[in-house]
Amino acid sequence: MQPKIKAAVIGSTGYGGVELIRLLLQHPNIQLHAVISTSSMGESIAESYPHLLQIAEMELDDLQIETLVEQVDIIFTATPSGVSGKLAKQLLEADGKAKIIDLSGDLRLQTPSLYEQWYGHESVDITTLKRAVYGLSELFEKQIQGATCIANPGCYPTASSLALAPLLSEKLIEPQSIIIDAKSGISGAGRKPNTTIHYAEINENIKPYKLNQHQHIPEIEQTLSQIAGEDITITFTTHLVPMTRGICSTIYAQLCENIEEAQLIEMYKAYYAGRKFIRIKPLGSIPSSKEVWGSNYCDIGFSVDKRTGRITIVAVIDNLVKGAAGQAIQNANIMMGWKETLGLDVFTPIYP
Structure with a gap:
């Protein structure tokens, strides 16, 4: 040993x-x-x-x-x-x-x-x-290997970038049509007390914040531009919701061609082949944040609207695990030459 x-x-x-x-x-x-x-x-x-x-x-x-x-x-x-x-x-x-x-x-x-x-x-x-190497584990593994310094991604950028990477890589969506509607539990706001996360303020409430000003906007655009090979500008709106953990990114984009959902599922599975923490939902199934609670998984599902020619992608993560500490350990594993799942595959999502 x-x-x-x-x-x-x-x-x-x-x-x-x-x-x-x-x-x-x-x-x-x-x-x-x-x-x-x-x-x-x-x-x-x-x-x-x-x-x-x-x-x-x-x-x-x-x-x-x-x-x-x-x-x-x-x-x-x-x-x-x-x-x-x-x-x-x-x-x-x-x-x-x-x-x-x-x-x-x-x-x-x-x-x-x-x-x-x-x-x-x-x-x-x-x-x-x-x-510093940007440590989005599933997309930049080669750069992470042997690195001495990692910039661990933000929680919103992790969910959003993983959801969009296959579509942009295969040029299946119009890059400038991307709209991201993201919701987070209040642990993402940190532990320091403030009125925003006071129980009476957030309970039975949903609160949009930092409209068009969120600091994760340039991070998402930087990653997506690198994947797409062109400059990308997004519309990104965040909300606080009355739950402790979890992020749900609901993403809209215009498709470049007609494609069936079953084809997309197979394409996503091929793109993330061997990546144990990416789970693609089966046909007709959309993920929810509770399904990844306490784990390092990112679950992704989608729906194609043939009437409008748009796709809706939904990605969920636990903001404190895959969106922070879990991905940091995943990056540590890759840096050290270990299996990326080491020490993380013991955490099955907690449900209910």
């Missing part, structure tokens, strides 16, 4: 960080070595998250970069945008043995000015950006 590699999670008290901890504790090849939170240093992780009582002896550490990069093999940064990019730069420049996987948006956009426009923060330097 090979020795386990050591991992650290920086930003351990947010939902993304604590989900990483949950998943890493099940991984056969990774040992959770350190959980780091400068705001809660010295506290037990179980004080913030009592469900982690089995590791209550683990204290939240302060960040000591020079020491950390020598002690561990892989570092997951789950800190807010505007912080993670600077942190990733410091970790890379420390020149230790550790690989970096960043869960924020700071390393995803390849153009600094675009990042500053959409995120409202100063971008990291272009050298750091160029060292």
Whole structure:
């Protein structure tokens, strides 16, 4: 049996960080070595998250970069945008043995000015950006293999890009006709209290937000443009819905030719052949978010409207797993040359 590699999670008290901890504790090849939170240093992780009582002896550490990069093999940064990019730069420049996987948006956009426009923060330097590989596991596996730094995709871009990639690759839809209507559970808004996610505000409510201003718009366009081989502009609308986990992206596009749904199913299955976390729904079946809850799956279904010549694609993921921590571990597996499902295939979706 090979020795386990050591991992650290920086930003351990947010939902993304604590989900990483949950998943890493099940991984056969990774040992959770350190959980780091400068705001809660010295506290037990179980004080913030009592469900982690089995590791209550683990204290939240302060960040000591020079020491950390020598002690561990892989570092997951789950800190807010505007912080993670600077942190990733410091970790890379420390020149230790550790690989970096960043869960924020700071390393995803390849153009600094675009990042500053959409995120409202100063971008990291272009050298750091160029060292980061965009880690949409099913689409960019070759680039991820052997990488030292990964920009883990956002939750909305993961569901939307995986849903559209086969159609754009096969040039079956008009690229400029894409409309994405996406809905997310409130865990995507983070743990910090605010009125938007207050129970009385979100219960029995559905709330559109950041119309035409969401920071994931350029990320989706960047990925889709790369796949299509041309610049793509999308219409993207997000909503908060009163559930804890889950994303449902309902996507509309104009078809370039008449095609049967049965043909699309076979085409999608061929495109994602061997990718265990992509599940294509059978003819006449559309996925729902509950069907992937707690798992690293992305379920995709579609319907062709012959009357209008448009296709509707529906993709669902758990925003904290496939949309964040699960995909980060999937990327770690690919980076290390392991099976991409390692430590993740134990999580069957929880239902009901």
